[in-house]
Amino acid sequence: MNATTPNVRTPWAHHAIARLAHLSPAWFVLVMGWCGLAQAWLRATDVLGDMALGMSLVSGAFALLIFAILCVACLVRLNTHKTAVQVDLKHPVRHAFMATLPISLMLLSTLVAGLFWNVHPWLDQLLRTTWLLGSLLELAATVWVLGRWLRAKEQGGLQWATFTPVLFIPVVGNVLAPLGGVTMGFAPWATAQFGIGLLLWPVLQTLLIVRLVQAGPLPERMSPALFITVVPPSIIGLDMLQLNALMPVVWALWGVGLFFLMWAMTQLDTIRSQPFGMGHWGMSFPLAAFTTLTLRLSSAPEGTWLQLPATALLAITFLVILGLTLGTWRGLRAGTLLVAEG
Template sequence: MNSHTPVLQTTRITRAIALTEHLSPAWFAMVMGWGGLTLAWLRATEVLGETALGLGLVGAIFSLLVFSLLCIACLTRMSAHPNAVAADMRHPVRHAFMATLPISIMLLATIGVHLFWNASRALNTVLTFVWCVGSILEIAATVWVISRWLNSADKGGFQWSTFTPVFFIPVVGNALAPLAGVPIGLEAWACAQLGVGLLLWPVLQTLLFVRMAQAGPLPTRMSASLFITIAPPSIIGLDLLALHAPLPAVWVMWGIGAFFLALSLTQLESIREQAFGLGHWAMSFPMAAITALTFRMSQEHGGSWLQMPATLLLAVTSLLILGLTLGTWRGLRHGQLLIAEK
């Protein structure tokens, strides 16, 4: 080690801290994508066996790793760049991404419940605590996001021009509740939280259609966000299965999710024409959600015809998320992601 090594290390640390200024909460979409893919692989174990379980374990470890790194980076950002954090909270679009943190916590807890529930009493307590923290934070984030819309336009209130599918994110978080809430014995609370999602989803979906009629199509750079519309019906369908709801109601949710998948696929050409950015991760979790639901429905009465489409969806979603991960790694190495938003 030469005399320049400490100086070089200090320079790298200083540069890394400076880059966190542009680390918006939207980065937790990576955890959502990998967490959703993990759940999809775990849903596929009854069809694909131990291989699916093994890949689910790998996905769980990677999801936890990414979450941990992002939490450290966000804490650094809050300390070094508090004004940047405040700017995100005031932003007419980026503020909705604040809900991605509690969603990530709930997803990780849900994965833990699927893999390790009843392994030990201590672990059950930890998983329940983590899920409760994520659940409460998600409700708080939802109330905060929706309450902003009650303000006037000049104070960050609702505007047609800034309304995008990104505002569905809090809905998705609340809809996740029964996936782990039911197995851990908090069914009443989970159903109450699901009720928030059931209330907001059709309202936001209607507002999105009205927004397109009033203010025109989404900006080109937001094309990938249309995939977010797949997530609510897909997650609600999984909820209904967990709650042993009538199967026809689940098929309704699957049909709605499949429709929005077909609609979102019409944006692929527009998405391919854009330079890679964090916004592309908007495709990841919704694709994983519809994949998980399709696998579950392939195991239900009258759904055996979905086994091949479900397997194809799982392969496509896995390749998509691997591609997004590699694109993110390249973008970080080449300095194309942690930069000021244009």
């Protein structure tokens, strides 16, 4: 019976497990996108009321479902495709996506805290533990990613041709810290971790501009990644509000985020010309982050003029993330995703 047991699972199970070899950590960007959308809907409750709250709950539940599925799939992959995991760790671009797992932990715990904080002590403790785990793993991922820069290029060190906005992802994780950490009672640590991201953001932004001059434009399939440049100023703006900073600083950061959004949108024709792939998800969390900051500023006395644009941004972000999700579902069914890179 034992000899025939594997055959019971064929062909579907073995085919599915084989495809997991191509499940890179970049798939956790789906969790980031849906968490960001949930936060944007939550912020819109001041304007849209219970409808927005309901959409936030649905979006957050969907993000949690995706996270659970991906965690199980990654454990199976780690057990059955160790070589593929090692390849991801050594890849000049994909290695930075390792930070998306701890970022997802931080985003999920921050979102649930925004919805259910002080509902029950055990839930608060669970959220604290989850957030702290994500925070520490994110810091470790940041040190590991940037530690590669100290190597020779032959050993996977920094090279202009492989420097892309994907390397901003660890920075994003660090600047996320105050959004949940302050509420959960980790304000000193969250602010310290925020400082790491605040240091690294302008460094990486400068390096990106130098890379574009030295090595030319990004590959066309990487064009959605340019939207990642929108995230640091947007999240830092939300952090500044959380830390009670001066409003002119927040407005300046919103302006920087707007500029980078407009800069990234110059690549829309190139993005539309590319076959759908996981790279398109690079637009999701940046749009959600900028939308959330815009919604937050629209509730300020001097920001009432932003209420209509903020609502329009929320609708666009929702449609984009919904479209990306449907595209992902179609790609999985058609077998065009979870395949070797061309």
